[in-house]
Amino acid sequence: MSLAPSLERPPQSQDYLWTLNFGPQHPATHTTLRIVLELDGERVVNAIPDIGYLHSGFEKIGEKLDYNQYVTVTDRMNYISPMANNVAWHHAVETLLGIELTPRCKYIRTIICELARISDHLLSTGAMGLDTGAFTFFLYAFYQREVIYDIFETLCGARFTNSYTRVGGVMHDITPQVIEKIRRFVKTFPATIDDLEKLLNRNRIFVDRTRQVGVLTKEEATNWSATGPVARASGVTRDLRKDEPYLAYADFDFQVCCATAGDCFARYYVRMAEMRESLRIIQQAIENLPSGPANIGVDERTTLPSKAQVYQTIEGTITHFELVMLNRGFTVPSEESYAAIEAPNGELGFYVVGDGSDVAYRARCRPPSFIHFSLFPKLIRGHTLSDVVAVLGSLNIIAAELDR
Amino acid sequence: MLDALKTRLGDAALSEFRGQSRAIVPRDDLASTMQWLKDDQGFDLLVDVTCVDYLSYRDAEHRFGLVYLLANTATNERLTIRVYLDEPDLAVPSMCDLWCGANWLEREVFDMFGIEFRGHPNLKRILMPEAFVAHPLRKDYPLQGRGERHNFPVLTREQA
Amino acid sequence: MAIEVPENVVVTKLDELASWCRKNSLWPMPFATACCGIELMATGASKHDLARFGAEVFRFSPRQCDLMIVAGRVVMKMLPVLQRIWQQMHEPKWCISMGACASTGGVFDTYAVVQGIDRFIPVDMYIPGCPPRPEQLIQAIIDLQDKIQREGTIRGAEFELASRQAPKRALVELPTYGRSAAMIGPGR
Numbered sequence: 001m002s003l004a005p006s007l008e009r010p011p012q013s014q015d016y017l018w019t020l021n022f023g024p025q026h027p028a029t030h031t032t033l034r035i036v037l038e039l040d041g042e043r044v045v046n047a048i049p050d051i052g053y054l055h056s057g058f059e060k061i062g063e064k065l066d067y068n069q070y071v072t073v074t075d076r077m078n079y080i081s082p083m084a085n086n087v088a089w090h091h092a093v094e095t096l097l098g099i100e101l102t103p104r105c106k107y108i109r110t111i112i113c114e115l116a117r118i119s120d121h122l123l124s125t126g127a128m129g130l131d132t133g134a135f136t137f138f139l140y141a142f143y144q145r146e147v148i149y150d151i152f153e154t155l156c157g158a159r160f161t162n163s164y165t166r167v168g169g170v171m172h173d174i175t176p177q178v179i180e181k182i183r184r185f186v187k188t189f190p191a192t193i194d195d196l197e198k199l200l201n202r203n204r205i206f207v208d209r210t211r212q213v214g215v216l217t218k219e220e221a222t223n224w225s226a227t228g229p230v231a232r233a234s235g236v237t238r239d240l241r242k243d244e245p246y247l248a249y250a251d252f253d254f255q256v257c258c259a260t261a262g263d264c265f266a267r268y269y270v271r272m273a274e275m276r277e278s279l280r281i282i283q284q285a286i287e288n289l290p291s292g293p294a295n296i297g298v299d300e301r302t303t304l305p306s307k308a309q310v311y312q313t314i315e316g317t318i319t320h321f322e323l324v325m326l327n328r329g330f331t332v333p334s335e336e337s338y339a340a341i342e343a344p345n346g347e348l349g350f351y352v353v354g355d356g357s358d359v360a361y362r363a364r365c366r367p368p369s370f371i372h373f374s375l376f377p378k379l380i381r382g383h384t385l386s387d388v389v390a391v392l393g394s395l396n397i398i399a400a401e402l403d404r
Numbered sequence: 405m406l407d408a409l410k411t412r413l414g415d416a417a418l419s420e421f422r423g424q425s426r427a428i429v430p431r432d433d434l435a436s437t438m439q440w441l442k443d444d445q446g447f448d449l450l451v452d453v454t455c456v457d458y459l460s461y462r463d464a465e466h467r468f469g470l471v472y473l474l475a476n477t478a479t480n481e482r483l484t485i486r487v488y489l490d491e492p493d494l495a496v497p498s499m500c501d502l503w504c505g506a507n508w509l510e511r512e513v514f515d516m517f518g519i520e521f522r523g524h525p526n527l528k529r530i531l532m533p534e535a536f537v538a539h540p541l542r543k544d545y546p547l548q549g550r551g552e553r554h555n556f557p558v559l560t561r562e563q564a
Numbered sequence: 565m566a567i568e569v570p571e572n573v574v575v576t577k578l579d580e581l582a583s584w585c586r587k588n589s590l591w592p593m594p595f596a597t598a599c600c601g602i603e604l605m606a607t608g609a610s611k612h613d614l615a616r617f618g619a620e621v622f623r624f625s626p627r628q629c630d631l632m633i634v635a636g637r638v639v640m641k642m643l644p645v646l647q648r649i650w651q652q653m654h655e656p657k658w659c660i661s662m663g664a665c666a667s668t669g670g671v672f673d674t675y676a677v678v679q680g681i682d683r684f685i686p687v688d689m690y691i692p693g694c695p696p697r698p699e700q701l702i703q704a705i706i707d708l709q710d711k712i713q714r715e716g717t718i719r720g721a722e723f724e725l726a727s728r729q730a731p732k733r734a735l736v737e738l739p740t741y742g743r744s745a746a747m748i749g750p751g752r
């Protein structure tokens with residue numbers, strides 16, 4: 001039974017509190033973060049997060065690598081859904097450059113984004129299950145992640161550091177083999193979700209540990225800048241896929257999943273529901289995949305032309321040289337722009353400042369994990385020590401995105 | 405919304421790029437403008453706070469540009485507010501009272517650029533260690549750092 | 565009349581026995597900081613199943629472990645933690661540096677990332693790749709088992725070799741500035 005999250009006495013009046021160091025190396029932090037907890041018995045009176053244990057200067061590297069190279073670094077940002085990061089980065093760059101993608105490319109990016117969402121939610125709910133004691137759930141979830149890894153590997157050769165997108169297109173077109181694999185995934189995955197839901201949705205232990213724990217109201221969610229599943233579990237209906245349709249999302253029929261309770265269970269529940277919706281999007285996209293080229297044409301001078309074009313047409317050759325030669329590349333306005341996508345974890349945007357060269361002058365990332373983690377002290381206050389892992393798991397904090 | 409902003413800030417302060425409206429606000433007006441934007445114009449979501457160091461930017465007139473990205477969740481409007489700052493006076497009012505979410509975002513800007521947010525409840529370094537002295541995202545700080553990353557004792561098999 | 569058994573016969577056998585025991589029950593301490601940690605999890609999970617090599621008992625307490633797997637980049641703020649955990653592990657202990665970042669800093673040649681943990685703690689195995697595939701990690705563990713079997717002695721004499729003692733790259737070659745109080749103090 002979850003204890004009522006109330007403090008009868010204000011913390012100052014307690015004779016003594018004891019301090020517990022949670023992390024930076026702790027199994028439930030998944031990666032590296034530290035929380036200093038002040039406890040009154042088992043009740044958490046205060047939590048002071050201490051982050052930066054994985055700060056590796058991502059934004060500084062962004063000022064040294066060019067628009068195409070930096071995609072490799074975005075992979076490492078939210079490493080449980082790297083495809084979404086790739087798409088977010090190049091979405092921002094293309095907004096700055098004013099590039100309109102081909103319909104096929106939009107569809108491909110939509111598909112990989114949604115696959116990334118599924119794999120993210122599988123891991124985040126899986127890890128939440130793991131932390132609250134449901135190991136089986138984790139194994140089921142991880143098995144399906146391997147299937148998605150396999151799809152990505154066939155698509156671009158890497159399991160999860162994909163670096164798949166390029167300015168104005170993708171690394172290379174989606175192949176029939178990949179389509180076949182995605183079709184199979186779409187068919188087999190619902191059974192797994194059913195299993196997963198059966199495992200946890202009515203599981204007494206899990207429900208007791210997550211219901212009424214870490215409650216976030218709708219007003220608070222907006223005021224604290226929360227986005228994505230965390231905000232939607234509190235009743236905020238904002239979803240960039242619907243509200244500011246980018247890529248091909250306007251073409252599909254899907255629903256925004258919301259809950260109103262705002263507790264850990266609601267966040268888990270929203271994620272589970274989102275997986276089903278993602279699957280619907282993938283299904284519609286894969287069946288209606290437009291034909292035509294995946295990359296924008298050679299005249300735009302942004303994507304490398306295919307080898308056939310380079311060897312057989314003069315435009316292709318010229319474009320290739322223009323792009324490959326130093327001090328040429330594509331033209332970038334001296335402007336600043338912000339563009340965001342609905343990443344699995346929330347609004348993931350980049351504020352890109354161009355200065356006319358191939359390299360961004362400033363590549364700021366708006367990291368959802370960072371913003372969600374600042375909610376943590378607020379959510380945990382008054383709950384017990386064992387709720388810490390439940391709340392952490394439900395926020396889905398990815399350290400590399402937290403610290404960058 | 406844009407018209408109201410225009411009357412408040414003047415034509416010159418507004419600009420648009422790829423459909424994104426942006427406004428330049430003088431630092432002294434920042435607090436009141438933000439309050440007005442939140443209360444009267446419905447910008448209830450602070451999307452991001454960040455900063456750009458224009459040290460080596462062509463034709464730049466100011467050293468730092470502080471950027472606030474706002475969104476209105478009801479109408480899905482977005483607005484970018486920019487404030488220019490110059491050394492040595494790098495202080496702006498904190499937005500923590502308006503949006504709680506500003507807390508960590510401002511701390512990060514302080515950590516990375518050394519901009520001081522007046523009235524911030526807990527303005528400490530957030531990502532870098534406490535004892536660090538530089539502000540790494542400034543343009544005069546080298547990418548490889550100044551050797552801080554090598555500054556640790558070495559453990560050998562014998563000691564362990 | 566007692567048979568004079570040269571002392572070293574027994575010791576050699578015992579050494580081998582001890583090494584055999586050690587190599588087949590490695591208890592890893594997953595020091596997973598970043599993306600490589602996900603691959604480490606995948607290695608332990610259903611498809612790749614590290615249990616086949618006797619190294620599946622992940623323990624998060626350094627006192628119980630004898631193999632540290634550093635998966636992911638280690639940054640300035642984390643390095644003192646890493647060193648402290650390494651010191652808390654009991655002898656005999658080994659260290660695998662998993663991935664480009666842990667071994668060399670990888671793509672992150674920046675102010676905050678330590679350019680290879682072997683500058684500061686001893687490392688036995690390096691795994692290339694970004695991230696290494698689970699198969700590579702398994703291979704590294706097999707190689708490490710080999711190494712333990714080949715070199716292991718019951719009193720850990722193999723660690724006394726001068727070559728295993730030295731840090732892999734001398735710190736003296738590297739530029740250090742401002743070793744003053746303003747900088748990060750050494751250790752805790």
Ligand code: SF4
Binds near residue numbers: 076161599671695
């Ligand atoms: S080696 Fe690659 S995958 Fe591993 S931690 Fe470094 S960046 Fe991540």
